[in-house]
Amino acid sequence: MTELPSESTDQSITTDSGDEFPLRLNLSQWFVTVAIVVSVAWAAPSVWKWVEPFEETSDYRLPVDWSEDYWTYQRHVNEAAKSKIMIVGDSVVWGEYVRPKEALHACLNKEMPGSVFANGGVNGMHPLALQGLIDWHTRGVQGGLLLHCNLLWTSSIERDLQVDEAVSFNHPDLLPQFNSRIASYRANTERRLSTVIQERFGYRQLVRHWRVTNFAFQNIPAWSIEHPYELPWRRFRSTATPPKDKPHSKPVVWSKKIRRPLDLAWIDLKVSNQWLAFQRCVSIFQQRGNDLFVVVGPINEHCLTAESRERYHQRTAEVSRWLSEQNVCHIVPTTLPTDEYGDASHPLAKGYHSLALQLRSSVEFQDWVLANRQEFSIATEE
Amino acid sequence: MLFHTWHFLLFFLVVYTIYLILRRTSYWTHWLLFASCVFYGWWSPIYLLLILYSTLLDYLIVYWMEKSSRKRTWLAVSIVSNLSVLAAFKYLAFFTDNLNGLLQWCGVVSRLEVPVGFLLPVGISFYTFQSMSYTIDFYRGQIPRETSFIRFAAYVSLFPQLVAGPIERARKLLPQLQHLPKLKLDMVTDGASLFVIGMFKKVAIADYLAMYADPVFANPAIQSASALWLGTIAFAWQIYFDFSGYTDMARGIAKMMGFDLMRNFRHPYLATSLGDFWSRWHISLSSWFKDYVYIPLGGNRHGRWRTNRNLMLTILLSGFWHGAAWTYVVWGCIHGVAMVASRPLERSPKYEAVPRVFRQILVFLVVLLAWVFFRATSVEDALTILRGMFLAGWTDPVCPWILVAMVSGIWVYQWTTESKLSWIWKLAAIRIGMFCGMVLYLMFIPGTRQAPFIYFQF
Incomplete structure (x- = not known):
């Protein structure tokens, strides 16, 4: 049809003839294409490990800005767990107010000569997300594992994600997407489907790594709009950035920030999303044959009202009872001195030291460390 | 879905x-x-x-x-x-709103209630x-x-x-x-090919272009001339890739099931005349209007004046089909007027003698200026954009060079398919390379945002 007025031919039919799209593949070409694409997607994460070497140091911890870079976390954990006992948990393990060398793992290493702990904490890693992290990203962890249980996540319905409205929170992609109802998580089905499918592909983790570490959490097209004259490939690093040797938050004692005692509700553990998730975390590790040791708290009881403290004690007793029933070695340390906390749950440097001393004085903990240290020694000798 | x-x-x-x-x-x-x-x-x-x-x-x-x-x-x-x-x-809602405007202009106090809550x-x-x-x-x-x-x-x-x-x-x-329908193997492979091409057009190209065009059209008064030109060019390619991407996917899916749907686009920005453009753009709609509006109106059978009237009316209706807003009417009007005005020129031997690439650029410019009305949220905004395109200062348009390179690459690709170099795209290695590139790009680069298709609103 040269233009609309020609009416002698029926263009609706004639325009459909001829080689309408030159780019098409036949069956054998599709096979080759699929083979190439699958190979690239499969090989890309391994190749990238070579492009961007990861240097495991004794005090490595995932930078806060990279908290959603589970690919780097996985590399760190897989590497560290070969010779060390991972301490897994949230920012209490990570060390919110302390430098890497002052966090719990470092204090334990110092107080218990010959012990081999590594920092596996991730900022904002609440149990519901931890469950996904463990499920998808810690499969390489064998043997002993120290799991921290921070009950602060069960202190209110907001933290327990029970509020019946969309709430912004950390690590939503690690949440169970379909098999449990979390009132505050309102992602649509498409997003959930996408998360479930994509979390299972290694190359998607690499894509997330690129976005988190190089492109300010954006995909390359979106990033290029904000950086129109930059070359994206120049953003890629030649090595994983070493951890910053400074605390994430200014180490100030809690009493300068919290003026009134907190009346935390401490919701019933039977209906707590976070506690159920923590139970599942324990169960996953047990099923994998990990030798688990759980540290419950200690949270800052000094900042609580008497009633709230009482409720908290009831919860810790329940947790301890459940862990005993599951034959999981555990300890519920007493609360640390008041000036050793930076807020309701994070110790300051002195606090980690005190906590390490408490753990060292526990016979059960000593035996557990010994057993796992021997295991590492044997493995190393072999 | x-x-x-x-x-x-x-x-x-x-x-x-x-x-x-x-x-x-x-x-x-x-x-x-x-x-x-x-x-x-x-x-x-x-x-x-x-x-x-x-x-x-x-x-x-x-x-x-x-x-x-x-x-x-x-x-x-x-x-x-x-x-x-x-x-x-x-x-x-459009008619009621305009009727109210007319009543007000005539000094009538009463107003008709504009229907709200009607979901299109x-x-x-x-x-x-x-x-x-x-x-x-x-x-x-x-x-x-x-x-x-x-x-x-x-x-x-x-x-x-x-x-x-x-x-x-x-x-x-x-x-x-x-x-x-007979389902042959080549229909399935062709269908899959079309689907991948369509998805690439939509996700990789159209959505990327939208990232640049949307902010420009959202706030045209503060944009420089360069940004307005580039934003309009970005939108011209965005709407093409958005809609033709959808069509390719639709045709691909149908083909995999054994159905043959008609082709809707044929490199419209390579058109050398406006008539040619309409034979390449949204072919199923333009041919529908030709068969059921233009020809019943008399087509080109009753002299130049009536042909032009029929042409104008058909294109105007086609514009109005797109949406209930004056911007679409103006868009149709521009195309109608330009088509009627350019017909004698396009048929002259002198125009034929103009190098093809210049004719393509000329047609693209007319289409581009018409897109301003199509995309703008109001006629006032469209006029602001047009004014800005010619009168605002030329400053850094802050347009990613990747985007410019991408659009240039696409234009070169389309040009080669209609040139003597089209044999390149028949080479198996090139085809496999292109598909690997498209699929890997879709897997590694774009975000998870699922932007709806522009034509869904029509």
């Missing part, structure tokens, strides 16, 4: 598997109809009532038309009923036209009556092309539904 979502992928896997199983039975059309209802109902189940109304109406009207000697009356009933539905859901059902303009084509074609004696309601309903609602076309004619698609 958008084609480039996991929802659709799962939906299609289920539908396709069962379709392949049922192909040997007489239930395959039932299954297609059911799948199409699920697909359409996914937006809102209430929409199904509307499509059922349109389908039932035309099915019964043709039935009565066949029995009756007053065929013309039945045709009028069909056209009026279909257009009434379209008017009620798409244009009522997705794809209503597409399936209404498709359904009407059946009645008109039957009236003209070009097709026999479809006896099976299920088959007719499957024709109106066939899910690949239901929400944004191509607007198929009954004489082309109904026969494909009357007999089990």
Whole structure:
């Protein structure tokens, strides 16, 4: 049809003839294409490990800005767990107010000569997300594992994600997407489907790594709009950035920030999303044959009202009872001195030291460390 | 349910598997109809009532038309009923609003209530036209009556092309539904190829271009001339890739099931005249208007003046079809006027002597300026943009060079397909390389944002 007025031919039919799209593949070409694409997607994460070497140091911890870079976390954990006992948990393990060398793992290493702990904490890693992290990203962890249980996540319905409205929170992609109802998580089905499918592909983790570490959490097209004259490939690093040797938050004692005692509700553990998730975390590790040791708290009881403290004690007793029933070695340390906390749950440097001393004085903990240290020694000798 | 979502992928896997199983039975059309209802109902189940109304109406009207000697009356009933539905859901608020403006201008105090809360059902303009084509074609004696309601309903609602076309004619698609379509291996591989190309066009190109064009059009008054030009160029390519991407995916899906849907685009920005542009852009709509509006109006049979009048009216209606806003009317008007004005020029030997590339650039410029009205939120905004394009200062447009490189690359690609270099794209290595590139790009680069197709709003 040269233009609309020609009416002698029926263009609706004639325009459909001829080689309408030159780019098409036949069956054998599709096979080759699929083979190439699958190979690239499969090989890309391994190749990238070579492009961007990861240097495991004794005090490595995932930078806060990279908290959603589970690919780097996985590399760190897989590497560290070969010779060390991972301490897994949230920012209490990570060390919110302390430098890497002052966090719990470092204090334990110092107080218990010959012990081999590594920092596996991730900022904002609440149990519901931890469950996904463990499920998808810690499969390489064998043997002993120290799991921290921070009950602060069960202190209110907001933290327990029970509020019946969309709430912004950390690590939503690690949440169970379909098999449990979390009132505050309102992602649509498409997003959930996408998360479930994509979390299972290694190359998607690499894509997330690129976005988190190089492109300010954006995909390359979106990033290029904000950086129109930059070359994206120049953003890629030649090595994983070493951890910053400074605390994430200014180490100030809690009493300068919290003026009134907190009346935390401490919701019933039977209906707590976070506690159920923590139970599942324990169960996953047990099923994998990990030798688990759980540290419950200690949270800052000094900042609580008497009633709230009482409720908290009831919860810790329940947790301890459940862990005993599951034959999981555990300890519920007493609360640390008041000036050793930076807020309701994070110790300051002195606090980690005190906590390490408490753990060292526990016979059960000593035996557990010994057993796992021997295991590492044997493995190393072999 | 958008084609480039996991929802659709799962939906299609289920539908396709069962379709392949049922192909040997007489239930395959039932299954297609059911799948199409699920697909359409996914937006809102209430929409199904509307499509059922349109389908039932035309099915019964043709039935009565066949029995009756007053065929013309039945045709009028069909056209009026279909257009009434379209008017009620798409244009009522626009008409009321403008009528109120007119009343106010005349000094009348009372105002008509503007209907609010009317949801524009997705794809209503597409399936209404498709359904009407059946009645008109039957009236003209070009097709026999479809006896099976299920088959007719499957024709109106066939899910690949239901929400944004191509607007198929009954004489082309109904026969494909009357007999089990032969499903050859090359149809499946071609269908898959089209689907991947369409997805790449939409996700990798159109959505990227939108990231630049959207902010420019959102706040045109503060943009520099360079940004306005680049933003408009970005939108011109965005709408092309968005819509042609959708069409490619629709055709790919249909092809995998053994159906052949018409081609909707043919490198429109390589057109050398405006008539040529309309033979390359949204072909199923322009040919619909040609067959059912332009030719019945008299076409080019009654002299230059009436030809121009028919042309103008057809293009204007085509513009108004896109949406209930003055911007679309102006868009249609610009195309109509430009087409009428340029016809004598385009037919002159001197114009033919102008190098092809210059003619292409000239046509692209006219189309580009018309797009300003199509994209702008109001006529005032469009005028602000046009003024800015020529009068605002030239400062850094802050346009990613990757985007510029991408658009240039696409233009070169399209140019080669219509040049002597088209053999390049027949080389197996090039094709495999291109597909690997597209699939890997889709896997590694874009975000998870599922932007809807622009033409879904029409």
